[in-house]
Amino acid sequence: MRKMKSLHVHFALFVLCSATGQVFELYKFAGVGPTKIGNVDNLSKLYLASSDDAQVLSQITITSNGQTKTLDQLQANVDANGFQNGFPVNSDLTISTANSQDTTVNLSGILFVSSPDMAKDPNFLVYVVADQVRTVDRSTNDETTLVLLNVRNTSRAPYYNTRVESINQPSSTNLLVYHGVPEDGYTDPKFQETSRQLIFQNPVITYFTGTISSMFFDHIEPIQYTLRTWHIRAIGGISFKVSQQWVDMSTYQTTAATTTGYTMSQSVSNNSTVNFKYTENAGDGGMFGFMINTADKQTDMNVTSCYNTDCITEKFVQTMPVYTDIFQYPKNYTTLYMDHTNTNEGIFYLQYCRSEAAVGVSSTTPASMETTTKTSATISLHILLIISLISMISILV
Numbered sequence: 001m002r003k004m005k006s007l008h009v010h011f012a013l014f015v016l017c018s019a020t021g022q023v024f025e026l027y028k029f030a031g032v033g034p035t036k037i038g039n040v041d042n043l044s045k046l047y048l049a050s051s052d053d054a055q056v057l058s059q060i061t062i063t064s065n066g067q068t069k070t071l072d073q074l075q076a077n078v079d080a081n082g083f084q085n086g087f088p089v090n091s092d093l094t095i096s097t098a099n100s101q102d103t104t105v106n107l108s109g110i111l112f113v114s115s116p117d118m119a120k121d122p123n124f125l126v127y128v129v130a131d132q133v134r135t136v137d138r139s140t141n142d143e144t145t146l147v148l149l150n151v152r153n154t155s156r157a158p159y160y161n162t163r164v165e166s167i168n169q170p171s172s173t174n175l176l177v178y179h180g181v182p183e184d185g186y187t188d189p190k191f192q193e194t195s196r197q198l199i200f201q202n203p204v205i206t207y208f209t210g211t212i213s214s215m216f217f218d219h220i221e222p223i224q225y226t227l228r229t230w231h232i233r234a235i236g237g238i239s240f241k242v243s244q245q246w247v248d249m250s251t252y253q254t255t256a257a258t259t260t261g262y263t264m265s266q267s268v269s270n271n272s273t274v275n276f277k278y279t280e281n282a283g284d285g286g287m288f289g290f291m292i293n294t295a296d297k298q299t300d301m302n303v304t305s306c307y308n309t310d311c312i313t314e315k316f317v318q319t320m321p322v323y324t325d326i327f328q329y330p331k332n333y334t335t336l337y338m339d340h341t342n343t344n345e346g347i348f349y350l351q352y353c354r355s356e357a358a359v360g361v362s363s364t365t366p367a368s369m370e371t372t373t374k375t376s377a378t379i380s381l382h383i384l385l386i387i388s389l390i391s392m393i394s395i396l397v
Contacts, residue, residue: 021114021147021181023229026050026060026071026107034063034094037113045086045119046093048074049128049149049228050109057109059098064089071109075128082134084126089113108152110228115184121145129162131244139168139237147181147231153244158226158267158343161246165222166239173236175202177262179293179349181229196323199230199293199349200262205326206287215287217353221261224249227347250341253277260353265297265343274336276354287355289328290336295321298346305333318346332356 022039029035046064048071050057057071069087077085093113097104118124126147127136138144150160169175177200200223203214224246250269254261254276266272288305294316304313314327336352 020183021112021118023181024111026109027105029095029097030101030104034096037093037095040089040091040093040113041116042090043116043119044089045114046089047084047086047112047126048109049151050075051151052107052109056099056103061096064093082127084128086126112149112181117184129242129244133241133243135241137239138234139239141237144234145182145186145231150228156246160226160228161244162225162242163222163245164240164242166241167220168239169202170237171216173234173238175238176233179227179230182231186233198324200351202260204260204353206328215355217260219256219259221254221259223262257356258354262351264349265341265347267343270342272338272341274352276334278332278334279356286332286357287328288331288333289326289353291324291326291351293323293349295323296347299340301338301340301348304337305329306335307331307333
């Protein structure tokens with residue numbers, strides 16, 4: 001296996017302390033009488049994502065600031081676009097149930113409590129992913145933060161899934177995708193507390209001109225996410241389709257030669273493969289790479305990039321997790337192979353990208369950059385950023 005010169009980019013950001021969104025599982029509230037839900041700030045909002053029986057949900061009551069609502073009422077409270085309206089709550093929030101303990105411990109739903117800043121943000125949206133395909137059209141909005149909450153579907157494995165496809169993103173916009181729910185500060189370009197949650201971005205950060213640069217991809221493959229919570233942040237107008245549909249992505253064929261997409265741990269396979277559409281005899285001069293997060297992995301894993309027998313393997317050790325680490329190669333690789341990817345071995349998150357054309361984009365170098373060369377075969381670039389990735393990308397485009 002012949003190793004090629006590669007680029008490894010690691011982003012590290014200072015984390016500032018502040019409020020955050022919180023998720024609570026319904027099955028844990030089996031106590032008799034009202035139970036206080038802790039660490040809730042005044043002027044927050046409460047949302048529900050559940051596929052539990054409506055009659056069971058009607059026996060669960062939430063109370064705050066003198067207002068009471070049953071969970072079936074909360075779940076049905078949506079706007080004309082299908083987004084949850086939420087229930088305004090304060091620090092006195094309590095939950096009580098008339099269901100038996102046996103019923104409660106079998107509940108699968110979750111409560112999401114936003115922070116006060118999220119609650120007052122008109123561009124902060126919460127959507128409970130449903131069976132039907134819904135078009136999210138934010139093409140005329142300057143920004144969007146969309147929290148996607150998955151409900152349990154026992155008719156298949158994985159039980160939880162969102163599929164986002166037909167993504168229409170103009171080149172003047174920025175798209176960032178995160179696992180989990182947002183942290184406060186998600187709209188502030190001076191700090192990004194959720195930096196370690198980043199799993200996808202467009203434009204993609206590149207370093208092929210000698211300085212930090214960016215590359216926008218017109219084509220984005222369908223994105224599937226198989227955990228309970230995640231969120232999308234768009235700066236500028238964007239639209240896409242979202243549904244519960246699940247397609248086996250353990251072996252995936254891209255639909256364009258120049259493209260970016262996303263994959264994560266699979267519930268149906270121990271290994272994952274992405275095969276890229278490509279032009280025969282295209283030669284070198286392109287770019288191939290991926291951004292990976294292994295913080296939730298419980299085992300080691302390898303990521304191998306190949307063109308026929310010309311391959312390079314990056315090894316990731318469970319005891320040394322990486323967050324938003326970027327690996328790029330000046331090669332037209334056509335296959336990406338990941339081993340030890342079953343969800344039983346923990347979760348990895350990986351964005352891939354491939355450009356068959358030569359990389360030659362305008363660039364801007366952000367401050368606070370350090371460059372070190374580890375070996376002649378591998379260039380390692382470590383960037384310590386005080387500003388957020390959102391701020392950096394907005395400088396580049």
